[in-house]
Amino acid sequence: MGIRRLEGIFLWYLLCIFVISASAVDIKHLNIWPMPKSVSHGYGNLHLSNEFELRTDGSKFADASSILKDAFKRSIDVVRSTHVIEFNTSKIDPSLVLKGIRVVVSSPSDELQHGTDESYKLHVPARGSPLYAHIEAKTVYGALHGLETFSQVCHYNISSRGIQVHQVPWAIADQPRFSYRGLMLDTSRHYLPIPVIKKVIDSMTYAKLNVLHWHIVDTQSFPLELPSYPKLWNGAYSIPERYTFADGEEIVSYAKRRGINVLAEIDVPGHAESWGVGYPALWPSKDCKQPLDVSNEFTFKLIDGILSDFSKIFKYKFVHLGGDEVNTSCWETTPHVQKWLHKNRMNGSKAYEYFVLRAQKIALSHGYDIINWEETFNNFGKKLNPKTVVHNWLGSGVAQNVVKAGLRCIVSNQDSWYLDHLDALWQGFYSNEPLTNITDPKQQALVLGGEVCAWAEHIDASDIEQTIWPRAAAAAERLWTPYGKLAKDPEKVKSRLSYFRCLLNQRGVAAAPVDGLGREAPIEPASCYLQ
Structure with missing residues (x-):
């Protein structure tokens, strides 16, 4: 089926829905998360064929690497x-059996990058023979979102013992509000095994998050192998708690096939004590081990080598260079660094600026735009390279100042979007608005989006899923759904979030109850939908 014909189907169907009744959209009984931009539905039911199939005729996307085919299989799985499927759809009226889904992608490319078009349209008719659902998308990654939404309107029917699509006909036109919708994992404070990271990536797709911010290294450990400087991972906790170079490539590939970019971070010049386990020359002294030695040219040579290696794995246009919580007293009290400061007419704060700006130039030379934590902006302002994205985490009002200065911003303010803050409730995650007090459309466009952060001092493989979910889903809807469709009172979406939490549980994700503090256990025996 050609693209023009599909477009005609969508236009005809949207017109029919509008003419039939405005009451056909019943938000109270929609259990889709995050809420789409535009959605209409009816009240009929279809059966999902036992031989439900994917059709891509008319699509420009050849799917040479099977991204779409694999996503379809995951969605149906x-x-x-x-439950065990017992119902035989071959024995009922074929006009009520959904035979498959036709997906038409207009771009032949599978390139995934910041700003990739993630829009899609989903149409599920009420009757027909043969009967197919339809997804139309500009890119394969929009189609993946369409498949996820489709999976959420499919339900097991306990009477028929088969899968039904409820509330047909469906007409959904959808696209994200923000291009950056992130989740940060910290593998320095506690090592996360690769299967755990992959499972988190899978769960991100259910909520339509699209950036995995991998905070790989920090003060405590350096678990990643980098060929340019192979002794760096001597700073890992142990030999088993390491990622090979190939492991890094695997994580990036796995995420890309699910429509997720991987943002890598090295946090400099602070938060880097573990680097010196393999290369002690990076420490100002044995007694004063961070920030990295600003007076040693080897420090910058090594950063250049790291980013050169990163560029072979991490293809996302951004790299995160940290820059937060830098205490320069180590530089000012170590004799040889003190001498270098005096020679270059710098004090500690000027040396901090010098380090950050020089690291930025190195990253730019490898083709990256830079993300830095907000302290760099608070200290240096417009001295930062114009390609800098400022990552807000300390509090409110920062994003407003960043975009006024003409720089881009990502919001992760810790009072609302830090998952390790177990007293931060889902209502706060849902209500946290990245564009607070930013009314100029040009300045609003500089806010790329936001990110929830799972700092891992008290998180490892044993508790990570219930720490992330369902609170991250509350933020995900804030970042995906148009502002006008977001509930002003979070309690109005509580039942739908509870439903999504139970859906995560059904899919094998250990999401915690909606009520209570982060990762809190159920209080008493009750239905999943009432917790």
């Missing part, structure tokens, strides 16, 4: 995984 999660739909069918909740």
Whole structure:
């Protein structure tokens, strides 16, 4: 089926829905998360064929690497995984059996990058023979979102013992509000095994998050192998708690096939004590081990080598250079660094600026735009390279000042979007608005989006899923759904979030109850939908 014909189907169907009744959109009974930009539905039911198939005729996307085919299989697998399917759809009226889904992608490319078009349209008719659902998308990654939404309108019917699509006909036109919708994992404070990271990536797709911010290294450990400087991972906790170079490539590939970019971070010049386990020359002294030695040219040579290696793995246009919580007293009290400061007419704060700006130039030379934590902006302002994205975390009002200065911003203010803050409730995650007090459309466009952060001092493989979910989903809707469709009172979406939390549980994700503090256990025996 050609693209023009599909477009005609969508236009005809949207017109029919509008003419039939405005009451056909019943938000109170929609269990889709995050809420789409535009959605209409009816009240009929279809059966999902036992031989439900993917059709891509008319699509420009050849799917040479099977991104779409694999995503289709995953979507159908999660739909069918909740129960054994006993119903035989070959024995009922074929006009009520959904035979498959036709996906038309207009771009032949599978390139994934910041700003990739993630829009899609989903149409599920009420009757027909043969009967197919339809997804139309500009890119394969929009189609993946369409498949996820489709999976959420499919339900196991306990009477028929088969899968039904409820509330047909459906007409959904959808696209994200923000291009950056992130989740940060910290693998320095506690090592996360690769299967755990992959499972988190899978769960991100259910909420339509699209950036995995990998805070790989920090003061405590350096678990990643880098060929240019192979002794760096001597700073890992142990030999088993390491990632090979190939492991890094695997994580990036796995995420890309699910529509997720991987943002790598090295936090400099502070938060880097573990670097010196393999290369002690990076420490100002044995007694004063961070920030990295600003007076040693080897420090910058090594950063250049790291970013050169990064450029072979991490293809996302941004790299995160940290820059937060830098205490320069180590530089000012170490004799040889003190001498270098005096020679270059710098004090500690000027040396901090010098380090950050020089690291930025190195990153730019490898083709990256830079993300830095907000302290760099608070201290240096417009001295930062114009390609800098400022990552807000300390509090409110920063994003407003950043965009006024003409720089881009990502919001992660710790009072609302830090997952390790177990007293931060889902209502605060839902209500946190990245564009607070930013009314100029040009300045609003400089806010790329936001990110929830799972700092891992008290998180490892044993508790990570219930720490992330369902609170991250509350932020995900804030970042995906148009502002006008977001609930002003979070309690109005509580039942739908509870439903999504139970859906995560059904898909094997250990999401905690909605009520209570982060990762809190159920209080008493009760239905999943009432917790």
